Structures are given as C-alpha cells and as structure tokens.
Amino acid sequence: MISIQNLSKVYRTKTIETTALNNINLNVPKGEFLSIMGPSGCGKSTLLNIMGLLDEPTSGKVEIDGQSMPNYNSKSVARFRNKQLGFIFQSFHLIPDLNILDNVELPLLYAKVNRKERKRLSEEALESVGLRNRMQHFPGQLSGGQKQRVAIARAIVGKPQIVLADEPTGNLDSSMGNEVMDILLRLNQVLETTIVMVTHDANMAKKTDRLIRLYDGTQIQ
Amino acid sequence: MLSNYLKLALRVLTRRKFFTFISLFGISFTLAILMLSISALETELGSNAPLSDRQEMVFLDRLVQKNMEQDTTMLVDSSLVDGIMKFDTTYTHERVNKGTSISSFGLPFLQDHVADLDVAEKYSFYATGETFNSFVNETKVEIEAAYTDHRFWDLFDFQFIEGRPYDEQMVNSGATVSVITEKLAQRYFGTTKNLLGREVEMAGKSFKIIGLVPEATQMLLQSDMFVPSSTKAGYPGSRDEYYGRYAAAFLARNGNTDLLKHELNKVAESIPANSQFNAFMLQGKTSKELYANQMMYSEDPESAARWMTFFVFALLSLFALLPTLNLVNLNVSRIMDRSSEIGVRKAFGAQGKDLMAQFVFENIVLTVIGGAIGLLIAIGLIYLINDARLMESLVLQVNMRFFLYSMILVLFFGILSGLLPAYRMSRLHIVNALKQNRS
Ligand SMILES: Nc1ncnc2c1ncn2[C@@H]1O[C@H](COP(=O)(O)OP(=O)(O)OP(=O)(O)O)[C@@H](O)[C@H]1O
Numbered sequence: 046m047i048s049i050q051n052l053s054k055v056y057r058t059k060t061i062e063t064t065a066l067n068n069i070n071l072n073v074p075k076g077e078f079l080s081i082m083g084p085s086g087c088g089k090s091t092l093l094n095i096m097g098l099l100d101e102p103t104s105g106k107v108e109i110d111g112q113s114m115p116n117y118n119s120k121s122v123a124r125f126r127n128k129q130l131g132f133i134f135q136s137f138h139l140i141p142d143l144n145i146l147d148n149v150e151l152p153l154l155y156a157k158v159n160r161k162e163r164k165r166l167s168e169e170a171l172e173s174v175g176l177r178n179r180m181q182h183f184p185g186q187l188s189g190g191q192k193q194r195v196a197i198a199r200a201i202v203g204k205p206q207i208v209l210a211d212e213p214t215g216n217l218d219s220s221m222g223n224e225v226m227d228i229l230l231r232l233n234q235v236l237e238t239t240i241v242m243v244t245h246d247a248n249m250a251k252k253t254d255r256l257i258r259l260y261d262g263t264q265i266q
Numbered sequence: 267m268l269s270n271y272l273k274l275a276l277r278v279l280t281r282r283k284f285f286t287f288i289s290l291f292g293i294s295f296t297l298a299i300l301m302l303s304i305s306a307l308e309t310e311l312g313s314n315a316p317l318s319d320r321q322e323m324v325f326l327d328r329l330v331q332k333n334m335e336q337d338t339t340m341l342v343d344s345s346l347v348d349g350i351m352k353f354d355t356t357y358t359h360e361r362v363n364k365g366t367s368i369s370s371f372g373l374p375f376l377q378d379h380v381a382d383l384d385v386a387e388k389y390s391f392y393a394t395g396e397t398f399n400s401f402v403n404e405t406k407v408e409i410e411a412a413y414t415d416h417r418f419w420d421l422f423d424f425q426f427i428e429g430r431p432y433d434e435q436m437v438n439s440g441a442t443v444s445v446i447t448e449k450l451a452q453r454y455f456g457t458t459k460n461l462l463g464r465e466v467e468m469a470g471k472s473f474k475i476i477g478l479v480p481e482a483t484q485m486l487l488q489s490d491m492f493v494p495s496s497t498k499a500g501y502p503g504s505r506d507e508y509y510g511r512y513a514a515a516f517l518a519r520n521g522n523t524d525l526l527k528h529e530l531n532k533v534a535e536s537i538p539a540n541s542q543f544n545a546f547m548l549q550g551k552t553s554k555e556l557y558a559n560q561m562m563y564s565e566d567p568e569s570a571a572r573w574m575t576f577f578v579f580a581l582l583s584l585f586a587l588l589p590t591l592n593l594v595n596l597n598v599s600r601i602m603d604r605s606s607e608i609g610v611r612k613a614f615g616a617q618g619k620d621l622m623a624q625f626v627f628e629n630i631v632l633t634v635i636g637g638a639i640g641l642l643i644a645i646g647l648i649y650l651i652n653d654a655r656l657m658e659s660l661v662l663q664v665n666m667r668f669f670l671y672s673m674i675l676v677l678f679f680g681i682l683s684g685l686l687p688a689y690r691m692s693r694l695h696i697v698n699a700l701k702q703n704r705s
C-alpha cells in the first residue's frame with residue numbers, strides 16, 4: 046500500500062543542518078496496522094508527514110497504491126489526500142468555530158459531496174465513535190477523549206484507504222487512550238483500513254500488527 | 267459551501283468580539299465618510315433635476331478675444347567667408363498676439379452667432395451672479411438674480427412647486443415677472459405659502475411672482491430669483507462690444523457634445539473683427555469640464571476635467587488607504603491565529619483557491635456588515651448636514667445611484683483588504699501551520 050525507498054529528509058536553516066530521516070526503506074502492506082516508536086526528535090512525525098503527502102522528502106521515493114507524487118503543491122495531491130488519506134493528530138486540531146457535525150463534514154466539503162449526503166455520512170461516522178448525541182456541540186464543550194474521537198470520525202468519514210495517526214493517545218489518560226485505541230483497532234479489522242500510528246506507549250504498540258523503531262532518523266528494528 | 271462559509275464567518279466574528287468591534291469601527295467610519303463624498307459628488311455632478319440632461323449639455327461661459335498682428339522680424343547673420351565679412355538677412359513673418367481678453371458674453375453677440383447651431387436641440391442664454399440688496403421691513407435681503415430667456419425653462423427641468431415659468435411673449439414685452447426659490451421666499455416673506463401674485467422688489471423694480479421652485483442643488487444654477495432678461499438694466503446691450511454678463515447652454519442633438527463643441531470652434535473662426543479684437547475662441551465645455559475649469563483654470567478644459575477626476579479619486583483612495591492597510595494588518599494576525607484550521611483544511615484536501623475563497627468571503631461578510639453600519643452613519647450625517655445647512659445650500663442626495671456606488675465601494679473594499687491576507691495564508695506550509703499554536 047505504502048512503499049518508501051531510500052527516503053531522507055534534511056532540514057536546513059542558516060546555522061544548522063538537521064538530518065531528520067536518513068535512508069529509510071519501508072513497506073506497509075494493505076490492511077496492516079503499523080506502529081512507529083522512538084525517542085523524541087528521532088523523526089517519527091517527519092516520516093508520518095511524508096507518508097501522508099503533507100511534506101516533501103529531500104531525496105528518495107514515496108509510492109502510495111503504486112502511485113508516486115510528483116509535485117506536493119499540485120491539485121492532484123490535494124485531491125489524493127482528500128480521497129485516500131485520513132489524519133489524526135496528537136492535539137486534535139478541531140476547528141473551534143465549527144460544531145462537531147461541521148468539523149466531521151470537512152473532508153466531504155472539499156470532495157464536493159452534497160449537503161444531505163454529507164450529513165448522513167458524518168452522522169454515521171460519529172455513530173461509530175459513539176458521539177452521535179454530541180453533533181451540535183462545539184469542540185470546547187468536549188473532553189480530550191471525546192475530541193479525539195471526533196477527530197477519528199473526521200479522519201474516516203471519507204472512507205480513506207489509509208489513516209495516519211501521530212500520537213493519537215498522547216494527550217489522553219489511559220482509559221480514554223484505550224477507548225481511542227479500540228476504535229482504531231476496530232476500524233482496521235472491520236474496514237481493513239491501513240493504519241500507521243506513531244506512539245510513545247509500548248502497550249498501545251503491542252496491540253498493532255507490527256512495530257518499527259527509529260533512532261536519530263534511522264530505522265533500527 | 268457558501269452557507270458553510272457564512273455560518274463560520276458569523277461564528278468567528280461573534281466569538282472574537284474585540285477584533286470584530288475594532289474592525290467594524292474602522293470600516294464603518296471609513297465607508298461612511300466615503301459614502302458622504304459619493305453623495306456630495308452625486309449631488310453636484312449627478313444627473314439630477316434641474317440638470318437631468320447635463321451629460322448631453324455643452325456650456326459656453328467665456329469668450330476669449332485676441333488681437334493678432336502681423337509682425338516682421340529681421341534677423342542679420344554675419345559670417346566670415348574667405349576673409350570677407352558676409353551678411354545674411356532673413357525676414358520672418360508671424361502673427362503675434364498683442365492682447366487677450368477673457369470675459370462672458372454680451373446678449374446680442376450670443377443671439378447673432380450661436381442662436382441657431384445645427385447640432386443644438388435646445389439652448390438658452392442667461393446671466394447669473396448679480397446680487398442686489400432689497401429691504402423688507404428695514405432688514406436687508408440679498409438676492410442673487412438670474413436674467414434668462416424663456417428657453418431656460420425648457421432646457422433646465424426645474425420642478426415647479428407652484429405656478430409656471432414666463433413665456434416668450436412675457437420676455438419680449440419686458441414683463442416684470444419672476445420665478446423665485448423657496449429659500450428666497452422664506453427669507454423674504456417668512457413663508458412659502460400663497461405667494462403667487464405677490465411682489466418682490468429688486469434693482470428698483472417690482473416683480474410679480476408667477477412661479478415657485480426648490481433651490482437647485484448644483485452650484486451652476488443656484489440663483490434666488492429668475493426674471494426675463496429684458497428687465498435687465500441696459501438691455502439688450504451693444505452689438506459691437508462682444509462681452510457682457512451672459513453665458514449660454516446647449517443641449518446637443520443625440521447627446522453628441524463633441525460635435526457641438528466642434529461646431530462652436532467653427533463658428534468662432536467666422537466671427538468678424540470688432541474695434542479691438544480680430545480673433546476669437548468659443549470653447550464649449552461639458553458640465554464636468556465646467557466644474558474642473560472653475561477649480562483650476564486651464565486653456566484646455568478637457569485636460570482640466572481629467573485632472574479633476576484624477577485628483578478626486580486620488581484623494582478618496584488616499585483616505586481609504588490607511589484604514590485598508592489597517593484592516594489588512596488586523597486580518598493577517600487574525601488569520602495567522604487560525605493556522606491550525608488552515609493546516610487541517612489543507613491536510614483534508616483544501617486547495618489554495620478554496621482557502622482564498624473562504625477568507626475573502628469572510629472579509630466581505632465583515633465589510634458588508636461594516637458597510638451597512640457605515641450607510642446608516644452616512645445617512646444620519648447627510649440628514650444632519652442638510653438640516654443644519656452646514657454647506658451653504660448644498661443639499662446632499664440619497665438616491666439609487668448613491669446606494670449603487672456605495673455597494674460597489676463596499677465590495678471593492680472587502681475584496682481588496684481580504685485578498686492579501688488570504689493569499690498569504692493559502693500559501694502556508696501544512697506542517698508548519700499544524701505546528702503553530704495547537705488547539
Ligand atoms: N521545520 C523544521 N525545521 C528544522 N528542523 C526541524 C523541523 N521540523 C523538525 N525538525 C527537526 O527534525 C527532527 C525530527 O523531528 P520530528 O518532529 O519528526 O520528531 P519526532 O520524532 O516526531 O519527535 P516527538 O516525539 O517529540 O514528536 C528533530 O530534530 C527536529 O528538531
């Protein structure tokens with residue numbers, strides 16, 4: 046599903062050059078639940094962002110579903126992200142001025158889905174994370190665990206093939222974290238969605254199909 | 267999509283009350299002042315009665331007379347050729363201007379030369395600007411008189427409140443009749459009711475009132491009292507002296523003012539010499555050129571009009587510039603506060619143009635609200651100004667064109683001040699946008 050070859054990422058500022066990723070090779074087959082661990086600053090987020098076509102590699106190749114992406118600012122990449130990818134962030138990134146339903150609808154808005162269908166799909170997604178009764182609330186009115194469940198609903202509403210999650214349980218206590226993890230596992234099993242998750246929590250990583258470790262931009266396991 | 271944007275825009279504005287208040291304050295006052303200027307321009311330069319046909323009119327307010335003489339200059343050139351001094355003499359013959367006079371016209375001159383132009387559908391000769399003092403119950407009343415022909419009333423569409431204008435026969439017989447403005451009626455009689463048939467003393471004559479009109483809002487026609495030109499002292503004036511106190515206005519056939527101006531130029535060439543002058547210029551001006559010419563005299567009224575237009579726009583733009591920049595600045599910080607939203611929207615498939623559209627639209631919503639408040643302020647101010655007669659008899663208009671121009675102004679303002687911030691934000695890098703202030 047996702048294939049990465051000789052991937053490197055170097056950040057250059059005026060004073061310093063940081064090698065965030067150094068020659069990574071990785072294959073994520075369809076339907077796999079992969080977790081990535083490693084110490085802070087080792088390049089986990091960078092790797093995930095590049096897999097999600099949010100960032101460009103300095104060198105190397107990323108192929109998703111056999112397709113490589115030439116230009117990261119192009120329309121086709123935006124459309125590809127919209128249809129095939131879903132993102133979950135550590136800090137939720139819900140839009141505070143939109144209610145829960147409108148937040149979840151967001152990907153469908155850019156997919157030009159009509160209003161009725163948007164509502165139906167969003168309700169369905171909220172139902173699957175157990176928050177259908179909170180549709181009219183605003184993000185500020187929810188707990189952290191609930192916010193992250195909304196974020197999951199938003200990530201899966203467009204039925205993407207791949208979900209990328211950067212420390213989705215990082216800001217949650219263990220019981221809320223387990224709830225979120227259960228939803229992701231169910232998503233992976235029922236819909237066979239490919240999931241790549243960055244985590245600091247070995248207990249969470251244990252529940253996934255495979256674990257890789259990064260150290261200083263290099264894959265060590 | 268649009269209803270989503272609208273919902274979001276209103277939510278953002280109500281949540282960020284302080285920002286909204288500051289922005290609306292700036293926007294509404296700027297727009298109110300600009301709307302006030304629009305109203306003033308529309309009042310002075312719009313096609314309103316009694317100058318409804320002004321776009322098709324040509325005005326002739328000045329006669330330029332010149333005294334051209336044949337002049338011969340002798341030029342002697344000396345040069346040394348083969349050791350012998352040679353003298354070369356050349357004579358140049360030139361027509362040189364020995365004196366210019368600029369004045370308004372004598373009535374006979376106008377009647378002799380411009381009364382039947384081919385391309386004029388209507389015309390009128392009139393003398394304005396003469397002021398007389400009358401005394402009513404020992405208080406002085408100043409009257410600015412206009413001496414006109416009967417055609418005046420056909421050319422300019424004064425809206426009679428009562429009575430009627432004077433006709434050709436009255437003008438020919440020197441009837442002492444008058445049409446007065448409400449403003450004069452108020453000053454002279456203390457009322458505007460039941461005045462037909464009463465008399466106004468002016469310049470030693472007693473004029474019977476046969477018509478009552480509102481005062482013209484345009485400077486051009488702001489006289490207090492209109493009387494037949496035949497009642498003017500010294501009527502009709504000397505045939506030989508071309509200057510006098512009269513001006514002419516024409517309605518161009520099919521609105522072709524250029525053709526009429528051209529015909530006036532032609533006529534000027536065939537005017538016979540008088541005792542002092544032998545070359546003449548008849549410069550017809552459109553109403554806009556006439557205004558421009560009053561503000562800055564120029565040999566070329568058309569370029570003066572262009573300059574005036576430019577100055578007015580430059581001044582208004584300058585005035586609008588500062589608040590626009592301010593709004594741009596506020597917008598940039600407001601939008602950068604929402605970088606997390608931008609990052610998320612992009613991650614989920616928004617393209618640059620979607621974000622541009624969203625933020626420009628949000629800004630338009632803001633300016634339209636500001637514009638509505640500004641409009642209320644402007645109408646309030648116009649009401650106050652008109653009521654207090656702050657600007658000597660300038661009665662500001664609020665009409666459809668005023669609303670139209672104001673709406674264009676608001677949209678222009680909204681798009682302009684939203685475009686730059688929206689552009690900057692649509693170019694944000696997703697990863698960086700998501701890193702900044704997390705929510
Ligand atoms: N925009 C940037 N400019 C310069 N250096 C950067 C930039 N983004 C990341 N880096 C550097 O790249 C390295 C990898 O960063 P990354 O965010 O991928 O780490 P991480 O493994 O996700 O860490 P954490 O667990 O703390 O989230 C770090 O050393 C970081 O300082």
Ligand SMILES: [Mg+2]
Pocket residue numbers: 089090091211
């Ligand atoms: Mg990270």
